[in-house]
Amino acid sequence: MKIAVFSSKPYDRHSLEQCNTPFGHELTFFEPRLSPETVALARGFPGLCIFVNDACNAAVIADLAQHGVRIIATRSAGYNQIDLAAAKRHNILVARVPAYSPNAVSEFTVALMLTLGRKTHKAYNRSREFNFEIAGLEGFELRDKTIGVFGTGKIGQMVIKNLSGFGCRILAYDKFPNEAVKQYATYVDGPTFAREADIITLHCPLTPETRHILNEETLPYLKDGVFIVNTSRGVLLDTAKTIHFLKSGKIGLLAIDVYEEEADYFYRDLSDKVPTNDELARLLTFPNVLVTSHMAFLTDHALRNIAEITLGNFAEFERTGQCSNQITE
Numbered sequence: 001m002k003i004a005v006f007s008s009k010p011y012d013r014h015s016l017e018q019c020n021t022p023f024g025h026e027l028t029f030f031e032p033r034l035s036p037e038t039v040a041l042a043r044g045f046p047g048l049c050i051f052v053n054d055a056c057n058a059a060v061i062a063d064l065a066q067h068g069v070r071i072i073a074t075r076s077a078g079y080n081q082i083d084l085a086a087a088k089r090h091n092i093l094v095a096r097v098p099a100y101s102p103n104a105v106s107e108f109t110v111a112l113m114l115t116l117g118r119k120t121h122k123a124y125n126r127s128r129e130f131n132f133e134i135a136g137l138e139g140f141e142l143r144d145k146t147i148g149v150f151g152t153g154k155i156g157q158m159v160i161k162n163l164s165g166f167g168c169r170i171l172a173y174d175k176f177p178n179e180a181v182k183q184y185a186t187y188v189d190g191p192t193f194a195r196e197a198d199i200i201t202l203h204c205p206l207t208p209e210t211r212h213i214l215n216e217e218t219l220p221y222l223k224d225g226v227f228i229v230n231t232s233r234g235v236l237l238d239t240a241k242t243i244h245f246l247k248s249g250k251i252g253l254l255a256i257d258v259y260e261e262e263a264d265y266f267y268r269d270l271s272d273k274v275p276t277n278d279e280l281a282r283l284l285t286f287p288n289v290l291v292t293s294h295m296a297f298l299t300d301h302a303l304r305n306i307a308e309i310t311l312g313n314f315a316e317f318e319r320t321g322q323c324s325n326q327i328t329e
């Protein structure tokens with residue numbers, strides 16, 4: 001199939017080309033994000049391959065339909081960037097990669113906890129300047145902490161399993177509890193979860209219900225000095241209120257791999273530009289905040305799986321007109 005690959009970085013190109021031999025798709029790589037300005041590039045491609053920050057809203061989808069796109073496959077598990085109702089109206093099938101490596105995101109989540117918990121990012125910077133002073137680098141041990149895992153699907157479960165080796169107490173919260181989780185964690189109700197967790201890590205999808213789930217009303221219920229980790233979607237956190245509660249000390253540590261307005265900033269080198277987003281700039285001034293650029297998925301294993309499953313999605317659609325990884329809701 002002729003496929004236009006948007007938001008393609010060198011690592012996407014490498015993994016997709018490497019895995020394409022058995023599929024034989026005709027891949028054309030476009031570096032820009034899909035947007036109203038770039039949608040014309042998709043003309044003549046029945047297959048469209050996108051990523052998390054591509055703008056796949058109703059207007060763009062209407063244009064895609066006009067350009068002959070019949071299937072949109074996102075190289076991600078989350079699909080909140082796609083207007084599914086609009087795709088359905090235009091008879092465009094939407095597919096995703098439901099699971100490619102929960103381990104990749106889980107290990108990164110634990111890495112963020114350990115980095116802020118032991119200040120290894122600061123130690124690294126000090127050593128590079130020949131500053132071998134360790135005062136101010138005091139950390140904590142995970143075994144002394146109660147960690148709350150919000151969302152116990154594929155990634156949340158792996159986080160729980162990975163954390164179980166540290167000897168911490170693990171609380172879990174999910175709308176649909178999972179038996180397997182109970183081996184390592186205890187499901188509790190929302191108020192208990194909020195009250196008792198020293199560290200909260202978010203692993204639910206972005207839905208209307210989870211949008212700004214940590215906000216002006218819910219944040220005050222958390223433990224004083226709570227450590228929040230978000231590797232799911234930026235919009236789960238109300239950024240303005242998060243900054244407010246960082247300033248007051250209510251939030252003691254924050255590690256985010258995702259940011260509410262990341263689409264305009266992440267995956268780009270803006271180091272020679274003046275920062276234009278005041279909230280992001282403010283977040284980066286806190287010594288107790290760690291920001292990474294939506295990269296928890298970025299391992300060799302995950303990229304290989306993403307490429308194989310995505311190319312398979314196009315092949316199945318081409319063969320049968322259907323796709324087992326179609327998003328239907």
Ligand SMILES: NC(=O)c1ccc[n+]([C@@H]2O[C@H](COP(=O)([O-])OP(=O)(O)OC[C@H]3O[C@@H](n4cnc5c(N)ncnc54)[C@H](O)[C@@H]3O)[C@@H](O)[C@H]2O)c1
Nearest residue numbers: 078151152153154155156174175203204205231232296297
């Ligand atoms: N940072 C990254 O690189 C990266 C990579 C992959 C996925 N993600 C994010 O991680 C999220 C989780 O991925 P997954 O594969 O574990 O998804 P999943 O569908 O397997 O699990 C999500 C869990 O959240 C629960 N949930 C949904 N709504 C809830 C609510 N309102 N309250 C409590 N629980 C709720 C579901 O019941 C489910 O158990 C994705 O949606 C995506 O946003 C981020």
